[in-house]
Amino acid sequence: MRKSPGVPRDLLFLVVYCQTMPYSQFYKDKTILVTGGAGAIGRNLVEKLARLRAGKIIILDNLSSSCIWNIPDYQNVLFFNGDIRDENDLKRVFHHRPTVVFHLAAFFANQNSVDYPLVSEDVNSRGMLKLLEYCVISGNIERFVYTNTEGGAYGSDCTMPYREEETSLRLGSPYYVSKMAGEAYCWFYHNHYSLPVSVVRLFNSYGPGEVPGQYRNVIPNFIWWAMKGQPLPLTGNKTISRDFVFVNDIVEGILRSGFFPEATGTPINIATGQETFIYELAELINLKTSNPAGTRILQQRKWDTREKIIGNNEKCRRILQFAPAAMLDTGLDLTIAWFHKNRENIDRNAAFFPGLNPALDV
Ligand SMILES: NC(=O)c1ccc[n+]([C@@H]2O[C@H](COP(=O)([O-])OP(=O)(O)OC[C@H]3O[C@@H](n4cnc5c(N)ncnc54)[C@H](O)[C@@H]3O)[C@@H](O)[C@H]2O)c1
Numbered sequence: 001m002r003k004s005p006g007v008p009r010d011l012l013f014l015v016v017y018c019q020t021m022p023y024s025q026f027y028k029d030k031t032i033l034v035t036g037g038a039g040a041i042g043r044n045l046v047e048k049l050a051r052l053r054a055g056k057i058i059i060l061d062n063l064s065s066s067c068i069w070n071i072p073d074y075q076n077v078l079f080f081n082g083d084i085r086d087e088n089d090l091k092r093v094f095h096h097r098p099t100v101v102f103h104l105a106a107f108f109a110n111q112n113s114v115d116y117p118l119v120s121e122d123v124n125s126r127g128m129l130k131l132l133e134y135c136v137i138s139g140n141i142e143r144f145v146y147t148n149t150e151g152g153a154y155g156s157d158c159t160m161p162y163r164e165e166e167t168s169l170r171l172g173s174p175y176y177v178s179k180m181a182g183e184a185y186c187w188f189y190h191n192h193y194s195l196p197v198s199v200v201r202l203f204n205s206y207g208p209g210e211v212p213g214q215y216r217n218v219i220p221n222f223i224w225w226a227m228k229g230q231p232l233p234l235t236g237n238k239t240i241s242r243d244f245v246f247v248n249d250i251v252e253g254i255l256r257s258g259f260f261p262e263a264t265g266t267p268i269n270i271a272t273g274q275e276t277f278i279y280e281l282a283e284l285i286n287l288k289t290s291n292p293a294g295t296r297i298l299q300q301r302k303w304d305t306r307e308k309i310i311g312n313n314e315k316c317r318r319i320l321q322f323a324p325a326a327m328l329d330t331g332l333d334l335t336i337a338w339f340h341k342n343r344e345n346i347d348r349n350a351a352f353f354p355g356l357n358p359a360l361d362v
Contacts, residue, residue: 021255022256022259022260022321023052023255023256023258023259024052026259027049027052027053027054027100027255027258027259028052028053028054028055029053029054029055030054030055030099030100031054031055031056031058031096031097031098031099031100032049032054032055032056032057032058032098032099032100032101032102033058033060033093033094033096033098033100033101033102034046034049034057034058034059034060034101034102034104035059035060035061035084035101035102035103035104035105035131036060036061036066036103036104036105036106037057037058037059037060037061037071037079037102037104038059038061038063038066038067038068038070038071038079039061039065039066039104039105039106039108040066040205040207040209040210040211040216040217040220040247041104041147041202041205041209041247041250041251041254042059042061042066042102042104042105043066043070043071043072043209044207044208044209044247044248044250044251045102045104045251045254045255046059046071046072046077047072047074048251048255049255050072050074050076050077053076054076055076056076056078056096057074057076057077057078058078058080058093058096058098059071059077059078059079059080060080060082060083060084060089060090060093060105061079061080061081061082061105062081062082062083062084062105063081064107065108065213065215066211067211067345067349069342069345070209070211070345078096080092080093083127084105084123084127084128084130084131085122085123085126085127085130087130090130090131090134094134094138097138097140098138098140098141099140099141099142099143100141100142100143100144100145100258101131101135101141101143101144101145102145102147102254102258103128103131103144103145103146103147104147105123105127106123106124106147106179107119107120107122107123107124107175107178108175108215108216109149109173109175109215109217110151110172110173110175110176110301110303110304111173111214111215111301111303112175112214112215113173113174113175113176113178114173114174114303117174120174120175120178121174121177121178121181123178124175124178124179124181124182125178125181125182125185128146128181128182128185129185132144132185132186132189132195135189135195136189136193136195141195141196142196143196143197143198143258143259143264144186144189144195144196144197144198145197145198145199145200145254145257145258146182146183146186146197146198146199146200147200147202147254148179148180148182148183148199148200148201148202148267149175149176149179149201149202150162150201150202150203150243150269150271150309150311151171151172151173151175151176151179151309152171152175152176152177152178152179152180152182152183152201153167153168153180153183153201153267154166154167154168154201154309155167155168155169155170155171155172156168156170156172156305156306157170160308160310161243161271161273161310161311161312162269162271162309162310162311162312163269163312163314163315164201164266164267164268164269164312164315172303172304172305172306173303183199183267186199187199187265190264190265196264197264197265198257198258198263198264198268199257199266199267199268200253200254200257200267200268200269200270201267201268201269201270201311202245202250202253202270203242203243203244203245203269203270203271203272203309203310203311204217204218204219204242204243204244204245204309205217205244205245205246205247205250206219206220206244206245206246206247206331206335207246207247207248207250207331207334207335207338208247208334208335208337208338209247209338210247210335211345211346211349211350212224212346212350212352213349213350213351213352214351214352218242218278218281219244219281219285219332219335220335220339222281222282222285223285223289223332223335223336223339224339224346224350226285226286226288226289226291226293227289227291227339229291229292229293230291230293231293231294231295231296232282232285232286232291232293232294232295232296233295233296233298234278234279234282234295234296234297234298235298235299235300235301235304236278236297236298236299236300236301236304236307237297237300238277238279239277239307239308240277240278240279240307240308241275241276241277241278241307241308241309241310242275242276242278242308242309242310243271243272243273243274243275243276243309243310243311244272244274244276244281244328244331245270245271245272245324246324246325246327246331246334249270249272249324249325250270250324252322252324253268253270253316253320253322253324254270256320256321256322257320260319260320260321262319263319263320266315266319268315268316268319268320269311269312269313269315269316270311270313270316270324271310271311271312271313271316271324272311272313272323272324272325272326273310273311273312273313273323273326274310274326275308275310276328279295281328282295283295284328284329284332285332285336288332288333288336289336
């Protein structure tokens with residue numbers, strides 16, 4: 001019997017690749033602005049866009065919470081060290097006539113905003129408003145994607161798991177309030193100026209690319225302390241849990257929300273729907289880093305009023321046609337491997353000052 005010639009492996013790979021990434025051709029050759037593109041999520045988004053062969057990826061970032069060594073080095077990536085609040089910087093980047101804008105720049109995050117509420121408001125609300133104005137004036141924007149945080153929509157009185165329809169004004173920190181304002185401005189520009197806006201509500205992101213620091217997330221800080229042999233501080237009791245999303249899935253959600261037409265004009269959760277207890281996370285990180293120091297319980301932070309934060313991802317599955325995977329074990333391995341690879345840079349840039357944040361007084 002004659003064997004059929006079969007499909008070449010490379011072609012097969014390309015077909016599967018394009019099917020799993022419906023946007024794989026969409027971003028090709030486009031000029032794309034990524035504000036906050038040097039940050040933890042932004043640098044991963046930029047890297048993926050570069051690999052998708054976007055024409056030009058313009059990063060606008062003032063490096064206030066990120067590092068130059070962490071910016072992906074590709075020919076089609078153009079870095080502007082500038083501020084979203086600065087007219088000249090906005091003129092410089094809009095001069096390139098981007099058609100897609102991913103707005104990730106933000107004053108990050110809760111404790112930082114409690115310590116510096118005016119800066120939080122200035123960057124996350126006023127800065128965003130300026131950016132939206134430029135998008136409208138440019139008349140060139142096919143899609144504007146805003147990365148809200150779940151906490152900028154769901155307050156302490158919302159039903160768990162959080163659904164997009166039920167929001168609340170009982171928001172725990174100035175950061176959440178300023179991010180909520182950002183989403184509200186998005187809907188105004190969408191309705192009034194017909195700006196095609198997509199809003200994703202991100203749950204806890206983690207993964208390679210996030211440098212630990214005073215105001216950073218729990219996972220990079222736990223890994224950093226564990227690698228130094230320090231006990232991991234648990235703020236609150238053992239019932240505190242979160243929905244952790246690996247950064248590649250966060251990026252996937254952002255790219256899909258910039259692509260699907262149905263994703264405009266409506267907020268979408270990027271969540272796994274899976275619950276991880278923080279004390280279990282700490283034990284797992286201690287195990288993976290061979291840290292014998294264990295954990296220690298600290299007082300709960302006053303703004304941190306929600307024990308459980310879990311997202312419903314039904315809308316993400318329906319509109320964006322994918323669901324972030326619950327892959328904490330593998331995700332942590334990849335993150336720890338990134339720490340080992342970048343240890344020198346991370347040690348140089350991780351900044352912790354005792355005093356303001358009780359979780360840091362180790
Ligand atoms: N990391 C998370 O778990 C998470 C969860 C929900 C939402 N988000 C949102 O996703 C986005 C990206 O988060 P991230 O974790 O990458 O944060 P990040 O702090 O790592 O990145 C934000 C970037 O914005 C830059 N920036 C800050 N102020 C700026 C300004 N005025 N002008 C220009 N650049 C400025 C910073 O230097 C940084 O590189 C943010 O908008 C954040 O609110 C993040």
